[in-house]
Amino acid sequence: MEHTPVLLNECIEGLNIKPDGLYVDGTLGRGGHAGEIAKRLVTGRLYAIDRDADAIDKASELLSEYKDRITFIHGNFADTARLLEALNVEKTDGMLFDFGVSSPQLDEGKRGFSYKHDAPLDMRMDNREGETAYDVVNGYAEDELRKIFYSYGEERHAGLISRAIVKKRALAPIRTTFDLNDVIFAAIPASARREAQHPSKRCFQALRITVNDELGAITSMLDSVSNKLKTGGRLCAISFHSLEDRLVKNSFSLGAAGCVCPRDFPVCICGVIPTMRIITKKPIRPSETESELNPRARSAKLRIAEKL
Numbered sequence: 001m002e003h004t005p006v007l008l009n010e011c012i013e014g015l016n017i018k019p020d021g022l023y024v025d026g027t028l029g030r031g032g033h034a035g036e037i038a039k040r041l042v043t044g045r046l047y048a049i050d051r052d053a054d055a056i057d058k059a060s061e062l063l064s065e066y067k068d069r070i071t072f073i074h075g076n077f078a079d080t081a082r083l084l085e086a087l088n089v090e091k092t093d094g095m096l097f098d099f100g101v102s103s104p105q106l107d108e109g110k111r112g113f114s115y116k117h118d119a120p121l122d123m124r125m126d127n128r129e130g131e132t133a134y135d136v137v138n139g140y141a142e143d144e145l146r147k148i149f150y151s152y153g154e155e156r157h158a159g160l161i162s163r164a165i166v167k168k169r170a171l172a173p174i175r176t177t178f179d180l181n182d183v184i185f186a187a188i189p190a191s192a193r194r195e196a197q198h199p200s201k202r203c204f205q206a207l208r209i210t211v212n213d214e215l216g217a218i219t220s221m222l223d224s225v226s227n228k229l230k231t232g233g234r235l236c237a238i239s240f241h242s243l244e245d246r247l248v249k250n251s252f253s254l255g256a257a258g259c260v261c262p263r264d265f266p267v268c269i270c271g272v273i274p275t276m277r278i279i280t281k282k283p284i285r286p287s288e289t290e291s292e293l294n295p296r297a298r299s300a301k302l303r304i305a306e307k308l
Contacts, residue, residue, distance in 0.1 A: 005032025006238055006297045010284050011096055012036050014236045014304040020044045021093035024084070024228075026077035026221065029102035031059035037096070038066035047092075049073045049083060051126040051212075055102065076126075078217035081224040091230040098238040099218065100300070101208065113208060115200035118178040123204075123211045133207045137180060138173050142166045152215075152243065153206030160187045161203060177204075205241070215243060222251040226275055229307035234279070236304050245283065245301050252278050252305045279304040 005011075011033055015023065019042040025034040028050035038046050048063075048070055050056050056074050063070060075083050077097060084092070101113060112122035112133060121134040140148070142162050149158035164187035165174065174180050184200050185193060193199055209215060222237075229235060239245040255276030259268045283301035291298045 004294045004297070005029075005036070006098060006100060006294070006300045007284060007286060007290070007302045008033060008036060010302055011236050011238070012040070014279065014284075014302065015094040015096060015234050017041070018044065018093055022089065022091070023047070024049065024080060024092055024095040024225075026080050026095060026097040027099065028059050028072070029055055029098065031063045033096055033098060034059065034070065035063050035066065038063060038069050041066075041069045044069065044093075046070045047073060047084065047087070047089065049075055049077050049080060051076045053126070053128065076217055078213075078220035080221055081228050084228055089228070092228055092233060093230055094234040094236070095225055095229065096236045096238075097218075097221065099214065099244050100238065100240045100296070112177055113204070115177055115181055115198055115204050118176055120176055121174070121180060121207075123208045125212045131211060133211050134173070134175065136207055136210055137165060138169050148210050149203050149206045151206070152209040153202035153204075154242075155202040155206065157188045157192060163187070180204075209243075215247065218244060218247050222247060226255060226307060231307055233307045234304060235276075235307070236302060238300055238302050239283075240299050240301075245303070248303050249283075252276060252303060255305065275308055276305045277308055279306055 015037065017023065017037060017040045019040065021041070021044045023037050023044065023046045025037060025046060025048045028034055028048040034046060034048045046069060048059065053074055056072050060072050071087065073083055110119050111127065112119040121132060121137055123133040124130050145162035145165060146158045149155040149161055155161065161184055164183050168174055168183050174183060181200050184203055188199055225235065237248045239248055256274050256278050258272055258274035259270055260272050261268050261270045280303050283303050286297040286300055
C-alpha cells in the first residue's frame, strides 16, 4: 500500500511556502509532503529528515526530479536543530512534522510494526540500532509493561495482558507479532475480543512508542526548533493520538503565553515574552472525503504556530 500524505493541502497552505525559502520536513517517510514542498521551491531548499534509512533511499528515488533542491538527512527529528547546525543552517522559513507511521512501514511485514503480519517483534524506526519490541516484551518487568500499555496505548486491560505476557515468556520467549497477538487475545475478556478494533492495536501502539521513544523525540524537537525559525516562520505538526497532540498543544501554548508570573502579581517581573503565535486555535482535522479515502488519516490533527 502506498503512503498517502495526510492533510496535504492544509499543510502546504499552513507553511505559506516562499519560492526562495528554507524548509524542513522532519518526518520524510515516502516523501508525500516533501514533494509538494519541493515543487514550490525555485532557489529555496528543503531539508528532509528521517530516522529510517530505507525511507531515505526510497524517497530519494521518488523525488529524484527535485534532487537539486532537497538535502536528505538520515537522523532523528528530535535532533532537528542540531542536524541543521551541522549543515550551517541558521534559520528556516518553515518546518513540518508528521508523527504518523508511514503505510509502507506498517505494511512491510518484516518490520514488525503491524499485528496483521507475522514477523519478528522489532518495531524500530531505525532498524540498525536500539532495543526492539522483543526486548521490551521479554525483558521488562510486569509493572513496566502494564504502565506502557496503559499510558501509551490507553489499554484498559493492561494489567491482564502484562500478567499474561510474563507467564507466557517464563515458558518460552514471545518472538513474533502473532505470538504476541495470541497472548493478548487469550488474556482479555471475551467481550473485548468482539470489539471492532483489533485486540492488539493499543498494545502495538504502546510498544512502538516505547521502542522509538516517540514522545521523548517530540518533546526534544518542540523544545529546540523554535530557535531555528525565522520571524514569520511556520511550525506545522500532525499528531495521531491524544498523547502527541497534548505535547504539541502545550508547547504552542507555552510559546504564545509569554509571562509566567503568578496570576495575582500586579506587574510582570519575569520578563518572559511570547515567542510564537498560534495560527490554529483548534486543530485542523481531515475532511470526510479524506477520511473515507484514507482511513489512517481519521485521527489526524494538525496544529500550526508562527515564530514572532
